[in-house]
Amino acid sequence: MASLLPLVQTRSNTVNFFMRRSGPELWKTLTSVSKSGQKKGRRNTRQPIRPLNRFYRIGSSPMKVEFAGLNAPMRMNQDQGLLSIAEQTEDEIRDSLGGVKKILEEKDTGKKKRNREKLHPMERGFSGTQLVGQKLGAPPPVDGVDFDDFETYCLEVKRTSNMTNVFGRVHTMSALVVTGNGRGLAGYAVGKAPIHRTTTAIINGMGMASRKIFHVELHEGRTIYQDFYAECRNTRVFAQRRPRGFGLTCHPRLIKICEAIGIKDIYVKVEGSTKNYLALTHAFVTGLLNQETHQQLAERKGLHVVEMSPSRHFLPQIVASPISVELKTEETLEALDRLNLDDFYGEGRYPLRKPKALPFFSNLEGHLDARWRKHPFRNQESTMIRLIADNMVPRWTRDARAAWAEQRNERMTTGVEPMPLGIGLSHVVPKKED
Amino acid sequence: MNTVTIQTSMLKLKPKISAFTRLSTEVRQSSQWVKASGSSTTDDVNIEKLFVEKNVQKLLTDLTDIDLEHKVFRPRRTSIQQRSHFALMTDERLEKTRERMREEARRFLQFVPVKEPRQETVQTLAKDAELKDFDTSKFVFTDITFDATDQDRTVVVREPDGTLRTANPEEHDRMNRTYYQKPNRPVNPPPLFSDPYLQQALDKNEHEFVLDWSCWFYEPDDPAFVRLSQLIFDRINETNKFHVITSTRHFGSFVFYLALNDNIPKLLNYFGSFGRLSDCANLIRLQKAVKPDWRVTIAQGDSEEKIVKDFIKQNARFRDQIGDLLNFINNGKVKQDQDLEKQTFGVRERVGRMDRRKARITSANVRGVEGPLAELSEEYPVKVVKSEGSGERDAVEKKDEGRGKGRWRSRDQNSKEDKKKD
Numbered sequence: 001m002a003s004l005l006p007l008v009q010t011r012s013n014t015v016n017f018f019m020r021r022s023g024p025e026l027w028k029t030l031t032s033v034s035k036s037g038q039k040k041g042r043r044n045t046r047q048p049i050r051p052l053n054r055f056y057r058i059g060s061s062p063m064k065v066e067f068a069g070l071n072a073p074m075r076m077n078q079d080q081g082l083l084s085i086a087e088q089t090e091d092e093i094r095d096s097l098g099g100v101k102k103i104l105e106e107k108d109t110g111k112k113k114r115n116r117e118k119l120h121p122m123e124r125g126f127s128g129t130q131l132v133g134q135k136l137g138a139p140p141p142v143d144g145v146d147f148d149d150f151e152t153y154c155l156e157v158k159r160t161s162n163m164t165n166v167f168g169r170v171h172t173m174s175a176l177v178v179t180g181n182g183r184g185l186a187g188y189a190v191g192k193a194p195i196h197r198t199t200t201a202i203i204n205g206m207g208m209a210s211r212k213i214f215h216v217e218l219h220e221g222r223t224i225y226q227d228f229y230a231e232c233r234n235t236r237v238f239a240q241r242r243p244r245g246f247g248l249t250c251h252p253r254l255i256k257i258c259e260a261i262g263i264k265d266i267y268v269k270v271e272g273s274t275k276n277y278l279a280l281t282h283a284f285v286t287g288l289l290n291q292e293t294h295q296q297l298a299e300r301k302g303l304h305v306v307e308m309s310p311s312r313h314f315l316p317q318i319v320a321s322p323i324s325v326e327l328k329t330e331e332t333l334e335a336l337d338r339l340n341l342d343d344f345y346g347e348g349r350y351p352l353r354k355p356k357a358l359p360f361f362s363n364l365e366g367h368l369d370a371r372w373r374k375h376p377f378r379n380q381e382s383t384m385i386r387l388i389a390d391n392m393v394p395r396w397t398r399d400a401r402a403a404w405a406e407q408r409n410e411r412m413t414t415g416v417e418p419m420p421l422g423i424g425l426s427h428v429v430p431k432k433e434d
Numbered sequence: 435m436n437t438v439t440i441q442t443s444m445l446k447l448k449p450k451i452s453a454f455t456r457l458s459t460e461v462r463q464s465s466q467w468v469k470a471s472g473s474s475t476t477d478d479v480n481i482e483k484l485f486v487e488k489n490v491q492k493l494l495t496d497l498t499d500i501d502l503e504h505k506v507f508r509p510r511r512t513s514i515q516q517r518s519h520f521a522l523m524t525d526e527r528l529e530k531t532r533e534r535m536r537e538e539a540r541r542f543l544q545f546v547p548v549k550e551p552r553q554e555t556v557q558t559l560a561k562d563a564e565l566k567d568f569d570t571s572k573f574v575f576t577d578i579t580f581d582a583t584d585q586d587r588t589v590v591v592r593e594p595d596g597t598l599r600t601a602n603p604e605e606h607d608r609m610n611r612t613y614y615q616k617p618n619r620p621v622n623p624p625p626l627f628s629d630p631y632l633q634q635a636l637d638k639n640e641h642e643f644v645l646d647w648s649c650w651f652y653e654p655d656d657p658a659f660v661r662l663s664q665l666i667f668d669r670i671n672e673t674n675k676f677h678v679i680t681s682t683r684h685f686g687s688f689v690f691y692l693a694l695n696d697n698i699p700k701l702l703n704y705f706g707s708f709g710r711l712s713d714c715a716n717l718i719r720l721q722k723a724v725k726p727d728w729r730v731t732i733a734q735g736d737s738e739e740k741i742v743k744d745f746i747k748q749n750a751r752f753r754d755q756i757g758d759l760l761n762f763i764n765n766g767k768v769k770q771d772q773d774l775e776k777q778t779f780g781v782r783e784r785v786g787r788m789d790r791r792k793a794r795i796t797s798a799n800v801r802g803v804e805g806p807l808a809e810l811s812e813e814y815p816v817k818v819v820k821s822e823g824s825g826e827r828d829a830v831e832k833k834d835e836g837r838g839k840g841r842w843r844s845r846d847q848n849s850k851e852d853k854k855k856d
Binding site: 242246310311319323324329330421 | 507509512515516517518519520521522524525526528532535538570571620621622624625795796797800
């Protein structure tokens with residue numbers, strides 16, 4: 001019985017190491033790390049498996065060999081032999097020389113295509129391409145309630161860890177998420193997920209935030225009713241009401257919270273820990289929820305709440321007056337009722353006000369010298385504006401100004417316009433004719 | 435004109451020169467404020483004196499009603515951002531504050547003085563022929579002593595032919611500007627003060643803005659100022675846009691100008707359309723005070739109605755101009771468009787937004803049709819929960835705040851209150 005053994009391919013060369021081992025075995029020598037090596041951090045020193053077959057095709061060497069049936073069609077007539085060496089053109093030689101380089105370049109362009117589409121600067125998050133700080137859209141509907149007009153922001157993603165008996169240190173991703181409709185409704189929550197599942201954590205947080213909605217009363221739909229102070233852990237928050245058009249001047253995380261709630265004008269000073277974002281959020285929201293509206297204030301105090309707007313030259317206008325309680329008179333007024341409202345709400349606490357530090361160069365000799373050199377030109381801009389406003393110079397370009405000077409010169413030489421002469425003005429010296 | 439400017443302090447020369455200038459005001463013939471077309475022959479009347487006369491001033495102040503909400507303290511754009519103040523007030527306190535604001539408004543509405551424009555003629559102080567051709571330029575001498583004001587500052591000019599003369603108004607202003615610059619008073623008058631920009635501004639009802647700016651830019655005795663304000667006053671009278679100038683500091687001079695030129699029927703009609711009979715009578719009294727030889731007679735004890743009726747009877751030629759007034763006198767009908775006009779005034783100041791802030795529901799009108807229930811309030815009685823003492827209420831609130839369901843409950847209460855309010 002004929003044995004099948006001769007059909008099994010075996011390597012005959014046992015001398016050369018590279019011929020003796022199979023491809024995967026060879027690659028392992030480059031890519032693998034031992035268990036102890038892994039612990040010592042040798043993982044990063046290893047090489048990735050390179051797809052060598054992409055660079056070297058059979059027969060595409062500088063000497064072009066055609067193997068019938070492999071890289072060339074099978075030929076029926078046997079006399080020509082199984083392999084032949086084809087003639088190469090000069091172009092092909094050139095191509096084959098730069099072949100590896102070309103393939104590598106192609107690989108690079110492929111990577112660039114994978115780049116994500118660019119976000120608008122206003123929609124980018126706090127850092128890079130991370131989701132933190134980006135707009136994340138509306139949370140999913142809950143029990144038939146949909147949150148179409150809500151907008152969600154992730155304020156923080158961090159890795160927390162817990163020591164357990166069985167698994168040792170267990171890491172968890174935790175995401176602080178705020179959602180709100182920009183008209184007073186908002187909610188915030190912390191979502192959790194196993195390690196590296198950032199997006200899952202954020203999605204969990206979105207779902208939870210949409211179940212914890214609270215309502216904040218907004219003054220004129222844009223700012224807070226009164227200045228407040230609030231604290232949580234080591235974070236202290238001083239929020240101040242601001243006029244229309246002021247904008248949001250506060251901690252970046254608070255800006256996102258304000259956008260979610262719908263506050264448009266506010267100034268907030270955060271003291272103490274400014275990096276404990278959960279405490280910061282909690283303190284700010286507590287302060288917002290503890291506010292009272294003007295109507296509530298009027299009811300509580302039994303007095304008119306009067307607005308004195310600077311745009312009306314502080315003409316008093318009643319904003320709210322008590323409905324369910326009697327209006328107090330001057331005789332029944334207590335000392336507390338006479339207190340200034342702004343002082344009353346601050347609970348005696350005021351944020352630390354530091355003057356803005358001067359830049360380091362403000363007193364350097366070179367800077368002072370430069371300022372002194374600019375000094376003669378300090379009125380130039382206002383003069384420019386005045387000349388353009390009076391229609392003396394049509395445009396502040398060199399050409400227009402030169403044309404204007406030329407015109408004036410002409411009018412003075414022809415005597416239409418008098419030459420300004422006198423004490424304090426320079427003499428007019430005629431040009432020498434050479 | 436080549437000039438050499440020299441600042442001097444000429445204390446000795448001053449009385450002599452001011453004597454010259456005083457002389458010039460006395461020899462003035464006719465007033466610039468009286469239009470030549472007026473048939474009256476009262477050329478020798480002193481307008482400046484007449485304007486500051488006690489009874490004239492009283493009539494003018496009475497005619498200028500003070501509209502705090504919509505005119506004097508209407509929402510304006512302010513140069514700096516500042517938040518509005520809030521205060522708790524009792525009724526007495528509020529009334530006191532309003533009274534103070536009214537006092538302030540009276541100060542704001544102090545009239546712009548009506549003055550004759552300065553004379554263009556100059557006095558020759560000396561003619562020194564020996565100084566002829568001393569220079570190719572004129573020499574201007576300006577008094578910049580500490581106590582010289584812009585009005586009485588001595589400015590004299592030595593002409594190249596040796597004549598020494600007082601400066602004309604233009605030179606005077608230039609010297610003032612040279613030594614004492616005023617902010618917002620540039621060399622050339624802004625294009626707004628001339629057509630077509632002026633007409634564009636007036637079409638947008640910006641009369642007050644233009645007049646205020648002209649006050650800021652010109653002195654009241656500047657010929658250009660007098661011309662400009664007369665132009666604006668004429669256009670107001672032509673187009674019947676009296677609402678743009680009522681309750682402003684220009685209304686006094688406007689009415690005075692109309693009365694001087696015997697041109698009051700349109701304004702009378704305006705007052706009549708709102709049923710302001712006393713204002714009509716005051717206007718007629720003012721006309722009589724300004725023009726004593728006017729043929730309408732006003733007795734001491736005449737009632738307001740009688741004065742107006744007498745005027746209508748004796749001036750039958752104005753009949754077609756005073757239709758609304760006649761309608762009011764005969765039928766007692768008033769045109770109800772006063773509020774509408776106030777709202778259309780000053781579009782760019784966005785009045786509506788500010789008014790929305792005012793409290794609309796108070797203890798007085800919760801139960802009525804004005805309240806939250808509107809017409810339904812007639813069927814259902816509105817109940818307001820009376821709280822028992824503020825202290826207890828506070829305690830309850832404090833307990834409810836904090837966390838969990840308590841907070842929700844307190845919010846529910848609030849929302850109920852809100853519903854009541856809305």
